[in-house]
Amino acid sequence: MQAFDEGKIFLDKISREIKIEPQDWMPEQYRKTLIRQMSQHAHSEIVGMLPEGNWITRAPSLKRKAILIAKVQDEAGHGLYLYSAAETLNITREEMIGQLHAGKAKYSSIFNYPTLTWADIGAIGWLVDGAAIMNQVPLCRCSYGPYARAMIRICKEESFHQRQGFDILFTLSNGTGAQKKMAQDAINRWWWPSIMMFGPNDDASPHTKQSMDWKIKRFTNDELRQKFIDVCAEQVKVLRLTLPDEKLKWNDERKHYDFGDIDWEEFRNVVNGNGPCNKERMDARIRAHKEGEWVREAAAAHAEKIKLRQQKAVA
Numbered sequence: 001m002q003a004f005d006e007g008k009i010f011l012d013k014i015s016r017e018i019k020i021e022p023q024d025w026m027p028e029q030y031r032k033t034l035i036r037q038m039s040q041h042a043h044s045e046i047v048g049m050l051p052e053g054n055w056i057t058r059a060p061s062l063k064r065k066a067i068l069i070a071k072v073q074d075e076a077g078h079g080l081y082l083y084s085a086a087e088t089l090n091i092t093r094e095e096m097i098g099q100l101h102a103g104k105a106k107y108s109s110i111f112n113y114p115t116l117t118w119a120d121i122g123a124i125g126w127l128v129d130g131a132a133i134m135n136q137v138p139l140c141r142c143s144y145g146p147y148a149r150a151m152i153r154i155c156k157e158e159s160f161h162q163r164q165g166f167d168i169l170f171t172l173s174n175g176t177g178a179q180k181k182m183a184q185d186a187i188n189r190w191w192w193p194s195i196m197m198f199g200p201n202d203d204a205s206p207h208t209k210q211s212m213d214w215k216i217k218r219f220t221n222d223e224l225r226q227k228f229i230d231v232c233a234e235q236v237k238v239l240r241l242t243l244p245d246e247k248l249k250w251n252d253e254r255k256h257y258d259f260g261d262i263d264w265e266e267f268r269n270v271v272n273g274n275g276p277c278n279k280e281r282m283d284a285r286i287r288a289h290k291e292g293e294w295v296r297e298a299a300a301a302h303a304e305k306i307k308l309r310q311q312k313a314v315a
């Protein structure tokens with residue numbers, strides 16, 4: 001009887017746009033869905049530092065280097081807010097990281113592609129951060145309070161990231177012929193993986209319906225992908241470059257751009273661990289975690305010392 005009432009209160013809150021907070025009753029499946037999505041999101045931010053980190057030492061100027069360092073540092077911050085927000089659901093950061101390292105938790109497919117030239121940093125900012133913003137702005141209205149609040153700051157920072165990426169590509173496309181070619185090549189390689197970031201088509205997405213009913217997701221994968229394509233199809237004109245899709249064409253009836261077929265075979269391969277850089281990314285994460293062990297131990301010992309000192313002062 002009690003669970004029934006609690007279930008009704010929960011659904012009533014969802015329907016009235018009242019946030020669910022950590023101390024509130026929630027269905028077990030709602031909690032599990034959030035842990036899955038939020039931890040995958042946090043892992044994506046942390047693994048997502050790797051492709052860009054690769055270019056910090058080779059950025060073409062001191063200014064670009066400083067901007068890139070700040071961006072990569074922001075991604076670390078996003079990962080930490082998201083791990084903290086997920087911890088309110090009764091799971092520890094250690095458990096989540098353990099799941100990632102054991103291959104039991106996913107991270108975004110996009111970070112399994114290599115960054116071959118400096119223009120890739122522009123393409124990541126414009127396209128990858130652009131796709132991330134399209135997906136994440138609606139998450140600021142997610143029904144779970146800690147996730148929604150974490151997303152507000154994250155989105156502000158992602159917006160800066162997207163603009164810096166566009167600025168890199170704009171500079172290259174207005175540079176020498178070789179620079180323009182490099183920018184076009186990066187867009188050609190990152191375009192299709194970026195639109196795969198939104199996940200499978202709605203009819204192949206097992207989680208979308210329930211997550212929409214619970215207002216965790218506010219738009220479906222296909223709705224967000226279409227919005228993103230519509231925006232990029234216009235922005236690429238400002239760059240005086242093109243998107244690598246011959247079928248990309250404005251459809252006046254639909255008031256959207258039509259686009260070509262997505263290679264779902266490639267998507268499945270990358271998600272299942274067989275993308276160009278999956279092994280490299282996981283090896284780098286696991287190595288960094290092992291090498292950081294002494295830092296975690298020292299921080300814990302320091303925190304314990306401070307706690308004892310405070311207890312003595314009170315006694």
Ligand code: FAQ
Binds near residue numbers: 044108124
């Ligand atoms: N990659 O039923 P759905 C960023 C999985 S952050 C890998 O549609 P859902 C910032 C999905 O998890 C980018 N796996 O699932 C940055 C599920 O697997 P499971 C990350 C994917 O959850 C920028 C299965 O397929 N953003 O870029 C992908 O309803 C630059 C079935 O899929 C977020 O995580 C994929 N692309 O919808 C950092 C945003 N797509 O768990 C550095 C939050 C789907 O059953 C540099 N997450 N899968 O084994 C979401 O909005 C959702 O979780 C979706 C997937 C839309 C990603």
